[in-house]
Amino acid sequence: MPRYQATLLIELKDGILDPQGRAVEGVLKDLGHPVESVRVGKVLEVIFPAETLLEAEERAKAMGRLLANPVMEVFTLEALKELP
Amino acid sequence: MRWAIVRFPGSNCDEDARFALEKAGIKAEYVWHTERSLKGFDGVFLPGGFSYGDYLRAGALAAKSPVMEEVKRFAREGRWVLGVCNGFQVLTEAGILPGALLANLNLHFTCKEVGVRVERTDLPFTRLYQKGQVLRLPIAHAEGRYYADEETLARLEGEGLVVFRYAPLAGEKDYNPNGSLHDIAGIVNERGNVLGMMPHPERAVDEVLGGTDGLPLFLGLLEEVTA
Numbered sequence: 001m002p003r004y005q006a007t008l009l010i011e012l013k014d015g016i017l018d019p020q021g022r023a024v025e026g027v028l029k030d031l032g033h034p035v036e037s038v039r040v041g042k043v044l045e046v047i048f049p050a051e052t053l054l055e056a057e058e059r060a061k062a063m064g065r066l067l068a069n070p071v072m073e074v075f076t077l078e079a080l081k082e083l084p
Numbered sequence: 085m086r087w088a089i090v091r092f093p094g095s096n097c098d099e100d101a102r103f104a105l106e107k108a109g110i111k112a113e114y115v116w117h118t119e120r121s122l123k124g125f126d127g128v129f130l131p132g133g134f135s136y137g138d139y140l141r142a143g144a145l146a147a148k149s150p151v152m153e154e155v156k157r158f159a160r161e162g163r164w165v166l167g168v169c170n171g172f173q174v175l176t177e178a179g180i181l182p183g184a185l186l187a188n189l190n191l192h193f194t195c196k197e198v199g200v201r202v203e204r205t206d207l208p209f210t211r212l213y214q215k216g217q218v219l220r221l222p223i224a225h226a227e228g229r230y231y232a233d234e235e236t237l238a239r240l241e242g243e244g245l246v247v248f249r250y251a252p253l254a255g256e257k258d259y260n261p262n263g264s265l266h267d268i269a270g271i272v273n274e275r276g277n278v279l280g281m282m283p284h285p286e287r288a289v290d291e292v293l294g295g296t297d298g299l300p301l302f303l304g305l306l307e308e309v310t311a
Binding site: 016 | 140141144148176177182183184186187188189190191231232233
């Protein structure tokens with residue numbers, strides 16, 4: 001069965017205060033970078049088998065829904081590719 | 085009365101939970117998180133700790149454990165569920181209580197004694213307190229900032245579901261230790277049988293531990309059966 005690699009991005013929703021992002025923002029500014037804002041999220045790379053690209057996409061999205069907390073987070077399927 | 089204390093990989097307040105329950109006269113047994121049945125128990129305690137190392141989000145992976153399906157059933161059936169600290173995080177991640185616990189505003193792991201005001205006393209958890217009483221309870225967490233959207237907050241306030249709120253101890257100015265919205269320290273579900281809170285009542289049940297303000301919470305549960 002073909003193997004796929006999905007890259008899931010989990011981020012805090014807009015408008016939810018992100019103290020980690022604030023801290024990173026402060027450091028970058030202190031080091032002289034003209035930064036407007038920083039948000040910190042999580043990247044998950046998942047490798048799994050699926051029969052078709054469509055099935056792989058559905059499965060990746062299902063995993064994103066399972067792992068992101070809808071109260072405060074959104075997830076994006078950033079990339080999906082078949083592995084050689 | 086017999087309570088289950090669920091142990092997740094990384095639970096570390098399980099023995100404190102047992103100490104507190106037994107001190108109040110409630111039988112307590114440990115249950116591993118892969119169990120699928122809580123048959124024979126009257127209540128379930130989700131203890132504090134760092135389940136799964138707080139990976140992904142605090143409580144997120146534990147919330148998907150097999151035992152949580154049974155905890156959900158417990159909650160639906162009106163049996164007692166108490167989640168403290170990481171246990172509260174697990175309850176919100178599992179959708180049993182609304183909202184979420186985010187990183188403390190100051191980004192510090194905060195371990196200290198705080199003031200906690202009792203907002204309602206019609207629950208078994210709080211029947212032995214006075215309304216408005218300010219308890220001294222320890223907190224120890226990095227992700228305890230209660231968050232919910234405006235609509236949920238309005239519902240919590242409107243239905244009186246906020247049971248515990250951070251409040252100043254004598255002379256204290258900055259009393260909210262984590263930036264929780266509405267100073268929320270603990271909430272209950274509509275039915276009143278599921279309580280989640282960040283402060284640790286089980287660590288304040290003996291003078292040796294520095295205080296006893298947590299003990300009435302457990303004694304109140306016992307009265308529920310004998311009343």
